[in-house]
Amino acid sequence: MQSLNRNGVSITQTPGEEKFVKFRSSAFKRxxxxxxxxxxxxxxxxxxxxxxxxxxxxxxNEWIAKKEQSNNP
Incomplete structure (x- = not known):
């Protein structure tokens, strides 16, 4: 399985960047x-x-909206 982490740190480092991986969970019936x-x-x-x-x-998007609201009281 691919990972978004290297040594416990996210490999998503560039501001504005998104990364994702698709995986099948053995814990949740595949x-x-x-x-x-x-x-x-x-x-x-x-x-x-x-x-x-x-x-x-x-x-x-919800997370970003909440961040913007908290920065603009």
Missing amino acids: RTFYQYDYRHTDGELFSTVAKTLVECRRRR
Whole structure:
């Protein structure tokens, strides 16, 4: 299986970059999931696992929206 980590550190390093890998989980009846990392332009890392890439990106967009709200009270 591919990994988004090297020595426990995300390989997603460039601001604004997203990376993902598709994998099958043996713990959940061989269901397919996506591991998703996004490095925000401020350098903070967002990471999630979901059943679809669309869901990963939806979660990322919610996270970005919350960050923007907290930065603009």
